[in-house]
Amino acid sequence: MTNGIAFKDGAWVETGRTGWALGDRGGLLGDGLFETMHAIKGKVARFDRHMTRLGRSATELGLPGPREAEGIAEIIGELVARNALKDAIVRLTLTAGPGPRGLDRPDEMVPSLTLTAAPRAKPPASVSLALSEIRRSPASLAARHKTLSYIDNVQARRQARGQGSDMALLTDTRGHLSGCDSANLFWLRGGEVYTPATACGVLAGTVRAEILDSMPVEVGAYPVEMLEEAEAVFVTNAAFGAVPVTTLDGRPLGTGELPARIQALFS
Template structure:
């Protein structure tokens, strides 16, 4: 694996994390996952806007002020021989003294890696899980390094025989899945949970909202019961149809609407 770490190109196994790194010890940091295809990063502006907003919320210096992301990723893909890649930018708060208080002066650490782009599944099944997303949680609204809730939700879903977890917020409203935003078509209209339901503002979600008429709101799980189509979205897989929820058929086995797919091409 080719790695870019704080301005240096490193080989497989050469990148190291200091023992006092706050991202390692406390999950104090952020990440972005981007899709590289056709010689460019898809929806790069949206990813950069979200990263800047999250850096401001977490009071971290944004690495985009000192690096040229496109140039780094382009060189990384060339070094790795990848025409399509899953790019991960990981930003940690860097080294700091022991304890919760972050040093007033500190330089965040930025790590960028590339991996072969995984093939998107033709469809996916969801399972309701016991974990609930807090509407007041920073980790629900930003892609923080504190991702344990998502990992635990996925484990519970897999044990239930599903591929992904369906999550509600603490008020019982639909929120999304462990790694994707949720959409459905009902009565000819397109719906998605509002950001107030502990929803991560996904870049594919934003593209759909910008290009189509979508009703956002607080919805209970029964909103999916008679949906004509249910699908999930994220940066790597685009939009994928949901064919089952808790083992029962979902979305009348309908594919992702053509109008949505056309927006994402």
């Protein structure tokens, strides 16, 4: 992380001084959640979707929401201004806070909230995928929620890079398409847009939600072979919007371009 200003538990601090407490359950056990958001001139794209997902996940995982919940939008605006950023990626990290040794949470949790900002990198023109040997379990909380337990994604990306690809493609434990290591997956076939269902171990992204609310999308459990017959394949996340996929394991996929109806959402 580059040097700059961060927000941590009600105070503005230098990013080099934002370390968690030694007993923080987020650092020790991955007991927490995060959101990655795109902020343009201090305004977060799809902010309400991010906060809805964070709140829903916190409720299901039994985590208290951030104490600063009502003012997060304003804090982000000040955060990017303090870092002199016009086009930024903001990371919100919410942990269960400190606790005793072991798995049991304390009777009264004191959640910890950290917000950091960095310049947004230019989105890639396209990405290449490598099919990962790592599988997502539809029953796993780490697959369905944006938790701090991200080792499967880290390892999948590392393996994909080792094969000369940009990103890993993951299936679920039944062999159905799930998504990528840091993005949701879509494809166009027969003029229809498709995406895997959340029941396939999919983390429901905010851009994914926007596409589903904007046009008809076929949602279900699909084999990897579906991609080989697609006219176009693309991936989505909050950082880069939508980007076309050119290859899977070195084999060409589709046209390598975004469908016009998807381009229109991000133009």
